[in-house]
Amino acid sequence: MKILLYSEHLKLVEKSGVGRAINHQKKALEENNLSYTINKKDDFDIVHINTVFPSSLWMSKFAKAKGKKVVYHAHSTEEDFKNSFRGSNFLAPFFKKWIMKCYSSGDLIITPTPYSKRLLKGYGLTNPIVNISNGIDLHYFAKNNQYSKRFREKYQLDESDKVIISVGLYIERKGILDFVELAKSMPEYTFIWFGYTNLNAVSTKVKKAVETTLPNLYFPGYVNSEELRDAYSGSDLFLFLTHEETEGIVLLEALAMKIPVLIRDIPIYEDWLTNNENVYKSNSLDQFKVSIKGILNKELPSLVEKGYEVAKERDIRFIGKQLEQEYRKLIAASEIEYTIEKAKNLNAGDTF
Structure with missing residues (x-):
């Protein structure tokens, strides 16, 4: 199992919470010996997307077309977009429609807290949603x-x-x-x-x-x-x-x-x-x-x-185990889907 941590346009978000979250995911996967890449040209089984740029949505659709599973990490909501930048309150309803389009393209939505999960469900998203903390590296952040x-x-x-x-x-x-x-x-x-x-x-x-x-x-x-x-x-x-x-x-x-x-x-x-x-x-x-x-x-x-x-409770090593569990569920679902599809094709062949 190999994960693509999709990191296009990382420079635009690296100083934000999203940028920190991506770094936490890298560390969490490394600490749990999970194979990952940030190169979209590499082979992978699951793409994990953290951003809502147009290229991110394109990557989600591209991966699905290739039969890969998509995890969409929902860091943003309409609520936390408001009162941010100049004009953000006017743009918030449009932003909500856009992020719903992005998130709904995923096979699984991950969001950091039960609160943000409730917000997303309230938007009417029907994809499976789980809440997993962004985590914290307790080895690094220790008083000295x-x-x-x-x-x-x-x-x-x-x-x-x-x-x-x-x-x-x-x-x-x-x-x-x-x-x-x-x-x-x-x-x-x-x-x-x-x-x-x-x-x-x-x-x-x-x-x-x-x-x-x-x-x-x-x-x-x-x-x-x-x-x-x-x-x-x-x-x-x-x-x-x-x-x-x-x-x-x-x-x-x-x-x-x-x-x-x-x-x-x-x-x-x-x-x-x-x-x-x-x-x-x-x-x-x-x-x-x-x-x-x-x-x-x-x-x-x-x-x-x-x-x-x-x-x-949110130690990054524990977060890695939670991510691994969700990744493996997607891989198992993919294998079941493949078996069902293969059986359908065989049955269709028997008809002739």
């Missing part, structure tokens, strides 16, 4: 004092400085407007947002927020995974203000790094993250302020060990 020291030195932070970080594109859906407002109202803390989007593509409100000048607010832009790991190690709180997600790989990274986590209380996290148990949740700016102070002043109990257990 050296990482912490490197982060603090780079950003000229004293040991006594309380640092709050977030990670994501410069888009409204990610909660960047609230992040800036909190920085304005809490000058005693340092706020750092990692990630980048061309400001020509974002709304006026987001552009204004990113261009805000405050002594305690920093936008270093996109950083590589090593620098991000340093930041997780050296900061005091991961603040995830997103309004909509299909999972949130950076959240898994923060949980794995055993950093206190405060998130917005949204439906996607109802199934697997519990307030006051493995994370803290808030909704309004006032609630976030209270929670931030409680966590950083250690007035609230640490939940990092319980949060780590959540990440542990």
